[in-house]
Amino acid sequence: MAKAGDKKGSNRPALALHVPEPHYRPGDEADFSHIVVPEAGSAPRPDEACDAKETHPLCDDLIRVLGDDNKAHGPWDPRLDADTLRRMLREMALVRAFDNRMYRAQRQGKTSFYMKCTGEEATSVCATHALAADDMIFPSYRQQGCLIARGYEPVEMINQIYSNKADKLKGRQLPIMYCSKRLSFFSISGNLATQLPQATGFAMASASKGDSRIAATWVGEGSTAEGDFHSALVFATVYNAPVIFNVINNQWAISSFSGFAGGERATFAARAIGYGVAGLRVDGNDPLAVYAAERWAADRARSNGGPTLIEHFTYRAEGHSTSDDPSAYRSAEEGTAWPLGDPVKRLMDHLIDMGEWSEEQQEAQDAELDQMVKDAQKDAEKNGILGHGLHHPFHTMFEDVYEDLPWHLQEQADQAIREREIKFPEGLKK
Amino acid sequence: MSQEMNGAMTDTATASDTGDAKHMNMIEAINSALDVMLEKDDDVILLGEDIGYFGGVFRCTAGLQEKYGKTRVFDTPISECGIVGVAVGMGAYGLRPVPEIQFADYIYPGLDQLISEAARLRYRSAAEFIAPMTVRSPFGGGIFGGQTHSQSPEAIFTHVAGLKTVIPATPYDAKGLLISCIEDNDPVIFFEPKRIYNGPFDGYYDKPAKSWKGRDDAQVPEGYYKIPLGKARKVTEGDQLTILAYGTMVHVAQAVCENKGVEAEILDLRTLVPLDIEAIEASVERTGRCLIVHEATRTSGFGAELSALVTERCFYHLEAPVERVTGFDTPYPHSLEWAYFPGPVRIGEAIDKILQD
Numbered sequence: 001m002a003k004a005g006d007k008k009g010s011n012r013p014a015l016a017l018h019v020p021e022p023h024y025r026p027g028d029e030a031d032f033s034h035i036v037v038p039e040a041g042s043a044p045r046p047d048e049a050c051d052a053k054e055t056h057p058l059c060d061d062l063i064r065v066l067g068d069d070n071k072a073h074g075p076w077d078p079r080l081d082a083d084t085l086r087r088m089l090r091e092m093a094l095v096r097a098f099d100n101r102m103y104r105a106q107r108q109g110k111t112s113f114y115m116k117c118t119g120e121e122a123t124s125v126c127a128t129h130a131l132a133a134d135d136m137i138f139p140s141y142r143q144q145g146c147l148i149a150r151g152y153e154p155v156e157m158i159n160q161i162y163s164n165k166a167d168k169l170k171g172r173q174l175p176i177m178y179c180s181k182r183l184s185f186f187s188i189s190g191n192l193a194t195q196l197p198q199a200t201g202f203a204m205a206s207a208s209k210g211d212s213r214i215a216a217t218w219v220g221e222g223s224t225a226e227g228d229f230h231s232a233l234v235f236a237t238v239y240n241a242p243v244i245f246n247v248i249n250n251q252w253a254i255s256s257f258s259g260f261a262g263g264e265r266a267t268f269a270a271r272a273i274g275y276g277v278a279g280l281r282v283d284g285n286d287p288l289a290v291y292a293a294e295r296w297a298a299d300r301a302r303s304n305g306g307p308t309l310i311e312h313f314t315y316r317a318e319g320h321s322t323s324d325d326p327s328a329y330r331s332a333e334e335g336t337a338w339p340l341g342d343p344v345k346r347l348m349d350h351l352i353d354m355g356e357w358s359e360e361q362q363e364a365q366d367a368e369l370d371q372m373v374k375d376a377q378k379d380a381e382k383n384g385i386l387g388h389g390l391h392h393p394f395h396t397m398f399e400d401v402y403e404d405l406p407w408h409l410q411e412q413a414d415q416a417i418r419e420r421e422i423k424f425p426e427g428l429k430k
Numbered sequence: 431m432s433q434e435m436n437g438a439m440t441d442t443a444t445a446s447d448t449g450d451a452k453h454m455n456m457i458e459a460i461n462s463a464l465d466v467m468l469e470k471d472d473d474v475i476l477l478g479e480d481i482g483y484f485g486g487v488f489r490c491t492a493g494l495q496e497k498y499g500k501t502r503v504f505d506t507p508i509s510e511c512g513i514v515g516v517a518v519g520m521g522a523y524g525l526r527p528v529p530e531i532q533f534a535d536y537i538y539p540g541l542d543q544l545i546s547e548a549a550r551l552r553y554r555s556a557a558e559f560i561a562p563m564t565v566r567s568p569f570g571g572g573i574f575g576g577q578t579h580s581q582s583p584e585a586i587f588t589h590v591a592g593l594k595t596v597i598p599a600t601p602y603d604a605k606g607l608l609i610s611c612i613e614d615n616d617p618v619i620f621f622e623p624k625r626i627y628n629g630p631f632d633g634y635y636d637k638p639a640k641s642w643k644g645r646d647d648a649q650v651p652e653g654y655y656k657i658p659l660g661k662a663r664k665v666t667e668g669d670q671l672t673i674l675a676y677g678t679m680v681h682v683a684q685a686v687c688e689n690k691g692v693e694a695e696i697l698d699l700r701t702l703v704p705l706d707i708e709a710i711e712a713s714v715e716r717t718g719r720c721l722i723v724h725e726a727t728r729t730s731g732f733g734a735e736l737s738a739l740v741t742e743r744c745f746y747h748l749e750a751p752v753e754r755v756t757g758f759d760t761p762y763p764h765s766l767e768w769a770y771f772p773g774p775v776r777i778g779e780a781i782d783k784i785l786q787d
Contacts, residue, residue: 136522170556179555186522187555191546197515198547204516205523208475208501215519227539231512238507400553401591403560403615406660406704 020259024331032339040067040286041074048300052278055308059269059279062313065288066346070353076292078130082356088129088149088287089347089357090365092121095145096344097369098154101377102161106175106322110385111161113175117142119317119335122287122343123248124218125149127312130294131216136206138186138199138217141176142248146218150183154376163391164384170392170400184213192223196232196245203243203301204235214242214301216294221268221311222253225261233309237275242301244294245309248284250316255329269311277307284314285340287347315340394420449653455642456627459601459650460490460566463608464528466654468498471526474612476503478513478530478566487532488568488627510540514565518547521561528612534569534621535581548617549592564611568624569597570678570725571762572631572771580762582677582726587619588702588735594618595702596659599626599680600647603700606657614659623677631678632685633773662706664713668693671719671784674710674736676700679723679772686777692785694721702732707739714740718749719784725772728756753780 024030043063046054065072072079080088099116106114117124124145128137137146147157156168160178163171169179179187186202189195199217206213219229224247236243247268251258261268272279278300282293290312297308315338319326351357384390398405398413405413454462467474476491482505485492495503506513510531517527531537537544548561571580587595596611596618598604604622611618625631629641642648665680670692673683676699687694695713699706714720720740722733733754740752755772763770 138519168556169554172556173554177554179558181555181558187551187559189547189554191542194515194543194547197512197543198519198522200512201516201519201521201527202523203519205475205520205525208525209523227511228515228542231507231509231515234507234509235512235516400557402594402704403552407707408704 020257020264022257022259022330024334026327026329026331028331028333030331030333030337032337035339036062037339038062038064039073040064041077043074043076045075045296048296049303049305052272052276052306055278055280056273059267059272059281059311061281063280063282063289063293064286065292066286066350070346070349072288072350076289078288078292078295080288080291082351082354084129085347085351086357088126088291089344089351090369091125091145091149092287092344092347093366094154094369094373095121095125095148097366097373098144098148098157101370101373102158103322105161105377110381111163111175112386113322114161115141115176115321116318117144119342120248120250120284120314121145122290122347123246123284123312123314126287126290127216127246127294130291131298132213134184134213135298136184136186136199136202136213136215138195138202138215139188140192140195140218140220140223140248141188141190142220143218144176144178147178147180147183147185150185152178152180152183152185154373155379158377158380159383162380162383162385164380164386165390165392166380166383167392170396193219193226193228195219196228197235199243200232200235200241203241204239207239207242212302214244214298216244216246216298218246218248220253221247221249221251221258221263222256222261224268224271233271233275233277233307236307237277240304240306242304243307244297244301245307246294247309247311248314249311250314252316252320252326252330254320254324267311269309272309275309277309278305279309279311281311281313283340284312285343285346287343288350313340448651448655451649451651453643453648454601454605454650455629455648456598456601456604456622457488457490459605460608460622461492461494462650462652463605463612464491464494465497467528467609467612468494468502470654473524473526474502474528475520475525476528476530477506477517479506479508479532481505481530486530488624490566490622491530510536510538511543514540514543514548517563518543518551518561521563522559526612527563529563529565531565531567533579534567534583535578537565537567537583541586544587544593544617545590549590552616553592560615561617562615564608564614564618564620566608566620566622568627569621570623570625571767572625572635572678574764574767575762576764577761580767582724582757584619584621584702585726585730585732588732592617594659594704595621596700597621597623597676597702598700599623599677599698600630601642601650602647603657603663603698605650606655607659607700609654610656610659613656621677625678626681630681633682633771633777634685635768635771635773657700659701660704660706661700662709663698663700664709665696665698666694668695669717670694671721671781672697672710672713672717673721673723674699675723676702677725679725682773683723683777686774686781689774690778690781692781694781705739707743710736710740711743714744715747718747720744720748720752721755721780721784722752723755723772723777725757727759728754729759731756750784753784755780
């Protein structure tokens with residue numbers, strides 16, 4: 001077949017389909033010098049009550065507070081006391097220790113699946129600190145930091161990861177799909193971006209009742225491509241809903257770089273402009289900047305200022321999940337070449353610079369947290385690991401499909417019990 | 431009030447606490463149910479395209495925004511994904527949202543939020559969060575709506591664990607069932623057969639349209655009453671065969687039987703999930719013959735489920751194979767609507783066949 005552009009008499013070039021390609025593939029040297037990293041403290045901070053338009057220049061900027069000198073700079077400095085900073089540092093370090101231990105547990109066959117958030121800890125831990133304790137969190141799957149920051153017990157998380165008999169979710173959900181109503185942490189879905197319109201709806205409900213609770217939701221840059229993102233933003237702007245959209249731009253959606261969500265053309269924060277909502281773009285590896293941006297958005301939402309879209313610019317330092325091998329599609333050098341550093345180290349260096357912390361204290365804390373996670377793991381293992389019999393009783397499979405058990409599920413439950421008796425005529429070993 | 435009507439009333443309430451009955455068509459009955467629930471429960475809110483100031487394209491929410499205010503009855507963007515998605519979030523807050531999807535044909539952009547979210551939320555959160563929403567939507571054809579305003583997609587929803595599917599066939603049932611749905615703590619799909627909004631269409635499309643006027647099943651109490659979910663209604667008594675139907679097809683089947691002089695026991699299923707299997711078994715065991723009628727397409731339609739259940743459970747009582755009368759497996763055509771519609775000829779032929787075996 002002849003190409004259209006080859007047609008005689010046509011001097012127009014043939015149409016060409018653009019398929020995005022990341023900068024670096026395995027074996028390539030990674031060089032991020034094309035990423036513009038503004039000076040810490042250089043971004044202006046509009047008033048929380050400003051017109052959304054005033055924030056729109058920030059959608060192409062990058063809010064940074066912590067400079068290379070480990071000091072806080074500029075109008076976005078949240079001026080947190082040392083205790084709060086130490087708490088955030090501890091929680092980020094706990095998340096990292098927890099991730100490392102659970103990754104290993106999956107490799108040891110104690111569970112089916114795990115997802116780390118290494119390098120992105122600030123985007124959940126520090127953002128959660130900027131919210132009120134009863135603000136509703138609608139997380140995606142990499143927000144274990146939100147739960148840790150709200151004080152959820154590691155042993156409960158591990159019970160869920162092991163789907164054991166103490167799992168509060170009765171072994172029904174894939175590991176890490178946590179849920180805690182007590183901590184205002186909504187049930188995680190494996191279907192991406194569905195939490196966004198739900199967060200908007202929660203915020204609309206709270207506003208319709210004259211309440212003070214707001215909603216905050218998290219989504220990866222890749223799944224902003226889902227229609228739910230658009231629906232959520234449209235509803236949020238139409239009803240001026242008190243909701244914060246945290247887009248975690250960690251550059252990679254499994255093996256697809258951010259270009260497959262439109263990242264080659266515009267920032268993710270810039271999507272706020274089209275909806276007429278406030279938009280901020282923040283250095284996601286800068287714990288102070290993340291806190292400050294989230295706090296700005298929370299204060300704005302709580303004062304009927306409406307929704308804010310925050311792009312947290314960060315880097316997924318590890319694979320998508322335990323089922324992923326990033327060395328198959330991206331340069332191994334990317335992590336070390338990433339220009340925005342490591343959030344845990346940056347906050348630690350800042351506290352040390354303030355004279356409020358030391359490397360020795362950090363080492364001791366790391367050892368303490370590691371032990372704490374190990375102890376929690378041991379406690380959880382008493383309740384069973386995946387596939388070792390200590391799961392919730394059989395009949396729980398049929399519960400909570402509906403509030404009441406309908407006849408057809410009762411019949412199927414009877415069938416399941418019969419099958420079990422055929423498989424284990426002597427009864428199950430205790 | 432007829433015998434069955436009194437039977438239905440005793441399910442839940444007596445006339446004294448439901449208020450005086452008055453004539454209502456199905457639109458007025460639905461409006462009345464919404465009115466009663468908005469009044470009774472501050473957590474009930476209505477949302478949907480054109481349902482606010484205007485009162486809905488079929489007028490089911492007429493006057494309710496004026497009465498209850500814009501924060502409880504409001505218009506939405508044209509986004510079914512958004513409508514269902516925000517309703518899930520509102521349920522998580524503690525509200526009891528009643529979203530309207532303007533036509534059942536438009537519901538598909540909301541399917542992920544219905545199937546993966548609303549239907550699964552109770553299960554996946556071990557009942558920490560629930561989605562107590564009732565999605566109302568007009569469905570079915572016979573109004574020259576073409577393929578995008580005529581569909582009957584109920585089987586998509588009956589296939590989903592965690593959803594309930596409810597379809598009324600009379601104004602009285604529409605109100606009582608809708609109130610039960612709104613008070614139910616599980617997500618419910620409430621399909622309103624729009625061809626019978628204004629009158630009980632009997633399938634004889636070339637004859638003058640009938641209205642609900644003068645019928646017992648259009649005498650609707652003005653107050654609160656419920657018809658329990660999962661209970662079928664016996665429309666007619668008869669020994670020759672059992673007919674299982676719902677929505678518009680209840681009336682079509684009844685008219686065909688009257689015209690042919692066939693004594694059928696017609697069961698209006700009212701709730702597809704959970705199904706009233708006891709009523710179905712009792713009837714088929716007595717008559718030994720079963721005809722299933724629905725307007726939806728045939729392959730994998732709800733009739734297939736009904737046929738399988740009847741065959742599995744009543745096989746040794748059957749004197750003839752179970753028959754299905756359905757729409758054809760094509761999109762709903764515009765000009766050939768009445769050739770597509772499972773009307774009196776198709777039903778009559780099936781009855782003849784089932785009775786001759």
